[in-house]
Each structure stands twice: as C-alpha cells, then as structure tokens.
C-alpha cells in the first residue's frame with residue numbers, strides 16, 4: 001500500500017521498527033545502486049576506516065548491516081570474521097549474497113540482540129543511528145555484546161546527535177566505556193547534489209571497559 005518510492009526522506013520520517021521493515025523491504029534490491037551509488041553515500045567507508053585505523057579486531061558484529069556495504073568495506077581493509085544483524089530480512093538477503101559475513105541474523109536492536117554478553121571483539125554500525133531509526137538507548141546493547149576492551153565504531157547523524165540526546169547518553173556511560181572520540185565526517189561524497197549533500201555525521205568510537 002506504499003505509494004512513495006523508497007528514499008532518504010522516507011527513511012528519515014520512519015517512526016517505528018515496523019515502518020523500517022516496510023521501507024527496507026521496498027528498498028533492498030535497489031539500495032546499493034540508487035542510494036550508495038547514485039547518491040554518493042560514503043558513511044560505511046568512514047566507519048570501516050575509523051574502526052581499522054584504531055586497531056579494531058574481530059570477530060566483528062555489523063549492526064543495522066543492511067545490504068552489507070560496511071562489512072564489505074571492512075573485508076577490503078583486511079578484517080575477517082564479520083557477522084551481520086538487521087531488522088530487515090530483505091536487506092540481509094542482499095548482504096548475504098556479498099559473501100562477506102560468516103553469519104547473519106535478523107533482530108530488532110531496540111528489543112535486544114539474541115547474543116550473549118561479551119561476544120564480539122568489535123562492533124560497527126553505519127547509517128543506523130539516524131532520524132527515524134535508532135536512538136541513544138541502543139548504545140547499551142552494543143556495549144553489552146562487546147567484549148571488555150572491544151572497539152565500538154558507529155556513525156551518528158549529526159542532527160540526530162543533538163535532537164535525540166546522545167551527549168547526555170555518553171555522559172551516563174562514563175566509566176563503562178573509555179577512549180570516546182567523536183569525529184565529524186561527511187555522509188555523502190563532496191560531488192553529491194541535492195538537499196542532503198552536505199549532511200554530516202559523527203564517527204563515534206569508544207571501547208568497552
């Protein structure tokens with residue numbers, strides 16, 4: 001019953017996990033071509049590069065992995081042992097075909113991941129901590145499944161960072177995480193056109209205490 005095509009405006013105005021499943025079911029097949037390719041999306045590259053440059057190691061869980069572009073970037077940078085999770089089975093089906101993940105599972109991050117505490121040496125997430133998707137409360141779940149000392153690298157849309165209260169969340173995590181850094185990065189290539197062309201995100205990194 002959806003009349004609008006899948007696109008960024010629709011993504012930013014999602015209001016529930018069920019909305020996400022509907023949007024990304026529509027978008028899965030064309031996402032790599034019309035969003036990553038034509039829109040010049042580079043946030044997955046930024047997250048993967050930050051993770052590797054800071055000495056991130058596997059096994060890695062890619063949270064909100066979508067079609068697997070961040071996992072593919074990690075693989076290119078020499079990381080193996082990567083797993084993927086996402087609320088959208090349709091997006092993960094596209095990710096599975098890339099053959100970069102050793103396993104993939106659907107889960108709603110807001111309800112909790114079906115994963116034991118202290119499971120992963122690294123966590124990455126690109127494009128999922130953004131308007132209409134997940135907010136600061138989901139960081140607890142990333143920290144829960146990371147091993148002590150594990151590196152967590154995620155992007156947080158800069159407008160969402162302010163409006164959703166990420167700064168206050170990081171304050172409350174003081175003591176349970178360390179080495180927090182926040183770096184401003186572009187979401188799209190400098191040559192991208194359109195109203196979102198200069199949108200920014202924070203590449204957030206920290207380790208679990």
Ligand SMILES: C[S@@+](CC[C@H](N)C(=O)[O-])C[C@H]1O[C@@H](n2cnc3c(N)ncnc32)[C@H](O)[C@@H]1O
Nearest residue numbers: 020044064065066086087088108109126127128
């Ligand atoms: C903009 S896409 C980013 C995908 C990929 N990481 C990338 O950089 O291209 C956002 C992803 O977050 C997922 N997502 C949204 N809400 C979620 C939730 N509550 N739990 C898990 N994944 C969620 C969507 O299904 C979608 O695949």
